[in-house]
Amino acid sequence: GAGVSQSPSNKVTEKGKDVELRCDPISGHTALYWYRQSLGQGLEFLIYFQGNSAPDKSGLPSDRFSAERTGGSVSTLTIQRTQQEDSAVYLCASSLAHPGGGTDTQYFGPGTRLTVL
Amino acid sequence: AQSVTQLGSHVSVSEGALVLLRCNYSSSVPPYLFWYVQYPNQGLQLLLKYTSAATLVKGINGFEAEFKKSETSFHLTKPSAHMSDAAEYFCAVRSTGGSYIPTFGRGTSLIVHP
Numbered sequence: 274g275a276g277v278s279q280s281p282s283n284k285v286t287e288k289g290k291d292v293e294l295r296c297d298p299i300s301g302h303t304a305l306y307w308y309r310q311s312l313g314q315g316l317e318f319l320i321y322f323q324g325n326s327a328p329d330k331s332g333l334p335s336d337r338f339s340a341e342r343t344g345g346s347v348s349t350l351t352i353q354r355t356q357q358e359d360s361a362v363y364l365c366a367s368s369l370a371h372p373g374g375g376t377d378t379q380y381f382g383p384g385t386r387l388t389v390l
Numbered sequence: 391a392q393s394v395t396q397l398g399s400h401v402s403v404s405e406g407a408l409v410l411l412r413c414n415y416s417s418s419v420p421p422y423l424f425w426y427v428q429y430p431n432q433g434l435q436l437l438l439k440y441t442s443a444a445t446l447v448k449g450i451n452g453f454e455a456e457f458k459k460s461e462t463s464f465h466l467t468k469p470s471a472h473m474s475d476a477a478e479y480f481c482a483v484r485s486t487g488g489s490y491i492p493t494f495g496r497g498t499s500l501i502v503h504p
Contacts, residue, residue, distance in 0.1 A: 277433070304490060313399075315480065315496035316434075329491060364433060370490055377490055381426075381433030 275299075277382035279365050285388045286355055294350040294385045298367030305348050306368075306379060307340060311361040319363075322348060323370060355389045362386050392417040392483045396495035404503045409453075409468040411498050413481035416462065423464040424482040424492065425455055434480060440464060442486070451475070476502045 278297040286292050298305050307319040318332040322342045333339070337355075342348040352359055366379040397412040415421055422441055426434040438449025445457045455466045464481060478499050484492040 306491070308494075313496075316494040318491055318493075321491055366434075368490070378424075378436055378439065379434075379492070381435070383431070383433045 277365055277367050277380050279363075279382040279385050281385060282383065283386045283388075285390065287390050288357060289354055291351065291353045292355055292387065294352075294363050294387070296348045296350070296365030296367075296382060298346065298348070298365070299380055300346075302367035302369055302380070303345065304368045304370030304377070305342060306366045307348070307350050308364040308366065309334075309361045310364055310384070316364065319350070352387075355387075357389050360387055360389045392421065392485055392493050394481050394483050394493055394495035396479075396481050396498050398498055399496065400499045400501060402501040402503065403471045405473055406470050409466070409471045409475065409500065411466040411479050411481075411500065413455075413464045413466065413495060414462055415464060415481070415483040417483055417485055420486050422484045422486060422492075423455075423457060424484070425449065425453070425464075425466050426480045426482065426494075427451075428478040428480065428497075430477075437466070437479075471500075471502050473502050473504065476500055 280295045305322040308316040320340050321329040324345045325342050337353045340350045362384040364384045365382045368377045368379045393416045395414045424439045425437040428434045438447045440457045448454045453468045478497045480497045481495040482492040
């Protein structure tokens, strides 16, 4: 597609439910990133994919959070047993990630606004 | 290790006035530096980036930023603010080697008064 797309744009769920957030990166981008943006906070890195593998998942806040990427394209971020503190905007970005290419630019999707009641 | 500090969570200017958004970074190796803009209910959009070429970088929408190594700064400026510039601005730093993961600042909200 022309840009990074995310779905749903908004998600309201009850505490304790599981949610799945989807990211469709720009075609041909091998790197994919998930960030969390809470009110008044900057972007908090969650996980990074290179192809289908995740070399860096150091930002996942707990074992309730997991992500996968299949076919080097679409990624799904899953939050199990949601808590109110999970409420935030979840942003996805993709990049070409040329090895050694320091000028790699991230392109962001519009985000999914998650509200946990 | 790398980090970014954006001074001022909110900056308010009048339409037509100079815009100055401050960003200071910390990096153990020469960095790449980025400014992004986020309009309400949208994702982040790249404004400009420093990649060790020219220290004065020009971006979209009339914005520019100057890399000053001695001050470890990468402040964003625009000579004359427009109402449409009202948005959240994020500075980010990435090391020149290794990880592709940039570190973002907390953001500065630019408010433009008529």
